[in-house]
Amino acid sequence: QVQLVESGGGVVQPGRSLRLSCAASGFAFNIYAMHWVRQAPGKGLEWVAVISFDGGSKFYADSVKGRFTISKDNSKNTLYLQLNSLRADDTAVYYCGRDMSHCIGGNCYSAHGADVWGQGTTVTVSS
Amino acid sequence: EMVLTQSPATLSLSPGERATLSCRASQSVSNYLAWYQQKPGQAPRLLIYDASNRATDIPPRFSGSGSGTDFTLTISSLEPEDFAVYYCQQRTNWVYTFGQGTKLEIK
Numbered sequence: 001q002v003q004l005v006e007s008g009g010g011v012v013q014p015g016r017s018l019r020l021s022c023a024a025s026g027f028a029f030n031i032y033a034m035h036w037v038r039q040a041p042g043k044g045l046e047w048v049a050v051i052s053f054d055g056g057s058k059f060y061a062d063s064v065k066g067r068f069t070i071s072k073d074n075s076k077n078t079l080y081l082q083l084n085s086l087r088a089d090d091t092a093v094y095y096c097g098r099d100m101s102h103c104i105g106g107n108c109y110s111a112h113g114a115d116v117w118g119q120g121t122t123v124t125v126s127s
Numbered sequence: 128e129m130v131l132t133q134s135p136a137t138l139s140l141s142p143g144e145r146a147t148l149s150c151r152a153s154q155s156v157s158n159y160l161a162w163y164q165q166k167p168g169q170a171p172r173l174l175i176y177d178a179s180n181r182a183t184d185i186p187p188r189f190s191g192s193g194s195g196t197d198f199t200l201t202i203s204s205l206e207p208e209d210f211a212v213y214y215c216q217q218r219t220n221w222v223y224t225f226g227q228g229t230k231l232e233i234k
Contacts, residue, residue: 035223037171045163045171045214047223059221095170112218113161113176115183120170 002026002116004096009121012086022079022096022118030054030074033099035114036081038092038123048094049081053103064090086125093120129153129219131226139234146202148229150215155195159218162191162200165228166211174213175200205231 008020022034036048049060049070058070069082079096097114130153140146150160158178163171173182175191178198188203202209210233215226 037225044212044228045165045216045225047216047225050221050223057221061222097171100176111176111180112159113173113182113216114171115173115176117170117172 004098004116004118006094006096006118006121009094009123011124011126013127014087014125016086018083018086018123020081020083020094020096020121020123022081024077024079024098027098027116028102029077031102031104033101034070034072034079035097035099036068036070036079036094037097037114038090038094039120040089040092043092046092050099051079053101083123086123088125091123091125093122095120129156129217129222129224131215131217131224133213133215133226133229135229136227137230137232139232140205141234142205142207144205146200146205146209146231148200148202148213148231150193150198150200150226152196152198152217154219156217156219158194160191160193160198161216162189163214163216164209164211165214171214202231207233 003025005023035050051058051070055072067085071080096118098116100111100113132151134149160178162175165171179191190201212228212230214228
C-alpha cells in the first residue's frame with residue numbers, strides 16, 4: 001500500500017544537526033513533489049519545505065531558510081531533511097507528505113494538496 | 128507575506144448539525160487552496176484540494192467552495208468522527224502557508 005515512514009528524530013542540543021528520512025513505498029516516488037511540514041507541541045501545522053519531483057527545485061519557509069536542506073533520492077525512494085543550526089523553536093513533530101502534483105514523461109499534472117502523509121518523527125532541541 | 132486567517136477559532140456544534148468553516152487569504156491564491164483534518168496524535172488528512180475537489184475516500188458531506196481570497200469548508204451533517212482540528216493551506220509560487228486552524232468541538 002501507499003506509505004511514507006519518517007525516521008531520524010531525537011533529542012539534540014542547540015546548534016547541532018540532524019537528518020530526517022522519509023521512506024516511500026507503494027507508489028512511483030520519482031514522479032511526485034514532496035513536502036516537509038512540522039508541528040510544535042500544542043501548535044498548528046507549519047509548512048517547512050518542498051522539493052520538485054526530480055529534485056531540481058527546492059523552496060523553504062523563511063523560518064528555516066539557510067539552515068535546513070531538503071533532498072530526494074529517487075533511486076532509494078527516500079526524502080530527506082537536513083537540519084543544521086538547530087534552535088529550541090525547531091522542536092516539533094516533522095511530517096513528510098506527498099504532493100498531488102506529479103510529472104510523467106514530460107507531462108505534468110498540477111493540483112494543490114498533499115494526499116499521503118507519514119506518521120511523523122519527533123525532534124526535540126534542548127540542552 | 129501571505130497570511131491565511133481561519134474563523135472561527137473554535138466551533139461548538141452537535142452531531143447532525145451543519146458546520147461552516149472559513150479561510151481568508153491576505154491576497155488572491157486563485158484556487159490553490161486545500162483543507163486538512165487533523166485528530167490528536169495523527170498526521171493531517173487531505174479533505175479538499177484545489178478549493179472544491181474532494182480527495183479520495185472523503186465522504187460527500189464534506190464540500191469546499193471559494194476562489195481568490197475567500198474559501199469555505201462545509202460539513203453538511205456532522206458525524207461523531209468529524210470533531211477535530213481543520214486547517215486550510217495555500218500555495219503561491221511554490222511557497223505554502225497554513226491557516227492557524229479551527230477546532231470543531233462537540234457541544
